[in-house]
Amino acid sequence: MSSNSSKIFIARLLGLDVFDPLGDRLGRLRDVVVVARLVSKPAQCVGVVVEVPGKRRVFVPMTRIQAMDAGQIICSGLVNMRRFQQRGAEILAAAELFDRRVMFEDGSGNAVVEDIGLAQARNGDWIVSDYYVRRGAPTTGLLSLRRTRGERLLVPWDAIEHTALHEPQAxxxxxxxxxxxxxxxxxxxxxxxxxxxxxxxxxxxxxxxxxxxxxxxxxxxxxxxxxxxxxxxxxxxxxxxxxxxxxxxxxxxxxxxxxxxxxxxxxxxxxxxxxxxxYPEGTAGSMMTPVPVILSPEATVAEALASVRREELSPALASTVFVTRPPLETPTGRYLGAVHIQALLRTPPPESLGNILDSDVEPIADMANVAEVARTLASYNLTSLAVVNSDGRLVGAVTVDDVLDHILPEDWRTHDDIHDESTAEPQPPVNGASHG
The missing domain is CATH 1.25.60.10 (MgtE N-terminal domain-like)
Structure with a gap:
């Protein structure tokens, strides 16, 4: 991009699609990374954070950005697909600077940052050129009399005190x-x-x-x-x-x-x-939820529907009511069967649960391994399954998300297993800090 490129505001970039030179979509821009320099110099934009499929966020340096405007962003070359981690003096502009309260250099009051303008310098670097701010409570003085609280202003970067701005956001x-x-x-x-x-x-x-x-x-x-x-x-x-x-x-x-x-x-x-x-690790007992929805066979459909409406229940737990003999707290009396949410919706509210029990699916033993639990859930298309002890008492319920937590790779929450990094080009350090 040429040095006379138009000014770009970060808020307008957020959420834009990022493409490679062939037009294939890489992901969506989620933030801009800037690095604070000397107080006498504006902060430099060193790259962008892109969310790629799998919700992983990766770093794309500005040296790879071929075109950037309010419509789309195009990057060149291979991108390192390792998850972005903030290093050193790096600042996430949207996450850390937006909504930050700052002071004007001339002492005329404070303001809240709502957007940040970027411009390309003669040497090709992208720098913070402007702040779009909402003025806060004015201080005393002639200048403050002309400006009301809530006024929005576009001010150059050096109109703001930067010492406090580039400290980590509280x-x-x-x-x-x-x-x-x-x-x-x-x-x-x-x-x-x-x-x-x-x-x-x-x-x-x-x-x-x-x-x-x-x-x-x-x-x-x-x-x-x-x-x-x-x-x-x-x-x-x-x-x-x-x-x-x-x-x-x-x-x-x-x-x-x-x-x-x-x-x-x-x-x-x-x-x-x-x-x-x-319970030993990897058994149904170790992964189950010990407090599913449990009612007696005499309870009505209306009572069951009221029980599964509880806000704290996950969708998987709310899908099934387990029916047992008293006591109704785990470990319960003898397990009798389950009533699924669809059956509750199809049955008149006064009907007793004992009359609509699904007893075809056998409960899983508390010492069963995760593979057996997964097979049972898959075989019967269930989202939750009763877990019983050797005495046939309900001790909990295992849900499909419990099983997924145990069969997915240990690092699935970081999404670091979904890309083959052997094809990713090593990423150059940014101000001495190497991402990945």
């Missing part, structure tokens, strides 16, 4: 501005951060939110985060996690830490987790 601010992200997407964002930043941001999450996010993260990163919390808070977060996920996480910790956390957890929550930990 973890609390990051959490607040990404509150709407789904847990899996927030987990992806944490994965891209260095360990220190990851722990800082995760620690700012509310317990329930952190529990949801942890369940979507690789084991190693779960351990990093839970180990960085004080023991009381770590126990609170574990209580908010699904028992099977909490058990998996505790299984990665030292015996002393595991027992200490179990002692700090509420007795009822700890009891469920201890039961799961008592």
């Amino acid at each position: 973890a609390s601010t990051y959490v607040a501005t990404h509150d709407e992200m789904k847990p899996a997407d927030f987990a992806d964002a944490l994965h891209e951060m260095n360990q220190k930043r990851r722990v800082e941001v995760a620690s700012e999450l509310q317990d329930e939110r952190l529990a949801d996010v942890l369940q979507e993260m690789p084991d190693e990163e779960q351990v990093q985060i839970i180990s960085a919390l004080d023991m009381e808070r770590a126990a609170d977060v574990l209580e908010e996690m699904d028992p099977d996920d909490a058990a998996d996480l505790l299984g990665e910790l030292s015996e002393d830490t595991k027992h200490a956390l179990l002692e700090l957890m509420e007795p009822e929550d700890a009891r469920d987790v201890r039961r799961l930990l008592s």
